[in-house]
Amino acid sequence: MTERIVLAYSGGLDTSVAIGWIGEATGAEVIAVAVDVGQGGESLETIRQRALGCGAVEAYVADASDEFANEYCMPALKANALYQGHYPLVSAISRPVIVKHLVKAAREFGATTVAHGCTGKGNDQVRFEVGIQTLGPDLKCIAPVRDLALTRDKAIAFAEEKGLPIETTKKNPYSIDQNVWGRAVETGYLEDIWNAPTKDIYDYTATPEFPPAPDEVIISFEAGIPVAIDGVKVTPLQAIKELNRRAGAQGVGRIDVVEDRLVGIKSREIYEAPGAMALITAHKHLEDITVEREQARFKATVGQRWSELVYDGQWFSPLKRSLDAFIEDTQRYVSGDIRMTLHGGQAIVNGRRSETSLYDFDLATYDTGDTFDQSMARGFIELWGMSAKVASKRDLRVDGK
Ligand code: ARG
Numbered sequence: 001m002t003e004r005i006v007l008a009y010s011g012g013l014d015t016s017v018a019i020g021w022i023g024e025a026t027g028a029e030v031i032a033v034a035v036d037v038g039q040g041g042e043s044l045e046t047i048r049q050r051a052l053g054c055g056a057v058e059a060y061v062a063d064a065s066d067e068f069a070n071e072y073c074m075p076a077l078k079a080n081a082l083y084q085g086h087y088p089l090v091s092a093i094s095r096p097v098i099v100k101h102l103v104k105a106a107r108e109f110g111a112t113t114v115a116h117g118c119t120g121k122g123n124d125q126v127r128f129e130v131g132i133q134t135l136g137p138d139l140k141c142i143a144p145v146r147d148l149a150l151t152r153d154k155a156i157a158f159a160e161e162k163g164l165p166i167e168t169t170k171k172n173p174y175s176i177d178q179n180v181w182g183r184a185v186e187t188g189y190l191e192d193i194w195n196a197p198t199k200d201i202y203d204y205t206a207t208p209e210f211p212p213a214p215d216e217v218i219i220s221f222e223a224g225i226p227v228a229i230d231g232v233k234v235t236p237l238q239a240i241k242e243l244n245r246r247a248g249a250q251g252v253g254r255i256d257v258v259e260d261r262l263v264g265i266k267s268r269e270i271y272e273a274p275g276a277m278a279l280i281t282a283h284k285h286l287e288d289i290t291v292e293r294e295q296a297r298f299k300a301t302v303g304q305r306w307s308e309l310v311y312d313g314q315w316f317s318p319l320k321r322s323l324d325a326f327i328e329d330t331q332r333y334v335s336g337d338i339r340m341t342l343h344g345g346q347a348i349v350n351g352r353r354s355e356t357s358l359y360d361f362d363l364a365t366y367d368t369g370d371t372f373d374q375s376m377a378r379g380f381i382e383l384w385g386m387s388a389k390v391a392s393k394r395d396l397r398v399d400g401k
Contacts, residue, residue: 106136114139182273
């Protein structure tokens with residue numbers, strides 16, 4: 001029986017050419033798998049037909065947009081996940097859901113190998129292959145760009161020679177990856193890290209210098225998940241989409257960073273994630289009133305570690321699963337409403353209310369009605385400073401300073 005290879009297919013030039021290229025290099029049949037993670041653009045059916053037109057024996061398309069929002073974006077939101085304090089893990093969280101569907105398709109169509117279009121320099125190859133190793137340990141992995149010398153020039157020549165139904169003339173100097181959680185743009189002119197991004201790079205966000213009138217929004221959460229916007233019930237996918245639109249119109253969620261890749265390279269990335277950044281901001285502010293101090297401090301560390309694991313391709317790892325359990329436990333009382341103004345590139349919280357709040361007006365107030373007994377503070381401070389005071393006396397005795 002002819003060997004079968006399942007290919008992660010985007011519909012773009014490289015993966016379209018990869019179908020025939022893999023076929024010629026290995027003699028295997030290629031099954032194209034396209035996964036909708038809310039990236040927008042062409043319909044799945046158009047992409048399916050193109051895969052078949054490029055020589056795929058089967059084309060499998062999966063609408064995973066709700067699955068992606070519920071099972072990947074929401075955990076990232078609960079973790080307030082920002083890699084290196086900036087990047088909301090847009091591409092990093094999409095790879096595991098794509099992997100899930102690749103492995104599913106491999107089983108369905110009897111494939112022994114999974115292929116993807118990543119280069120040998122990035123994080124995504126690691127995320128795909130570690131994910132596949134975990135979910136389908138018997139499956140082999142191959143990357144035509146990395147392993148079969150499929151360069152961009154060769155891809156264009158191959159497409160033209162075979163008359164593939166794909167545009168080869170449109171020259172986009174950027175490498176772009178996008179889904180409902182955001183959009184990542186790299187390479188080209190941006191590789192000079194002193195160059196400011198030009199306007200044409202952006203798609204999810206409008207220029208914040210010319211904002212429309214401020215937009216006030218109320219986001220309601222239940223146990224860490226957005227459930228309504230301005231009182232209208234929403235699913236997680238709808239919440240992200242609605243905020244992509246409204247925060248995007250105000251230029252919220254533009255990010256320009258040099259980040260540490262897993263393979264040891266520092267790389268310049270431009271992201272735009274209006275919905276994700278608005279949601280993370282609102283969620284964090286709701287946690288500020290509903291999560292107890294020590295739990296909140298520890299959770300910040302856990303969230304950072306969670307982000308690193310996910311960035312590093314460890315979505316399906318035991319440690320990530322354990323951290324998920326901790327984060328889930330902290331979300332029990334993260335319910336309530338956050339009011340925020342979206343304007344001029346910023347999402348600024350200006351009101352919060354919650355039935356499960358730890359904010360106690362009578363303790364906090366400086367007005368009459370104060371229930372806080374200020375006389376307790378003296379003794380507390382005395383004891384709190386004791387340890388450092390004892391040490392400082394010793395320092396003076398021993399070192400004379
Ligand atoms: N650097 C980001 C990450 O590793 C984004 C990668 C996006 N991929 C792309 N082909 N532009 O998650």
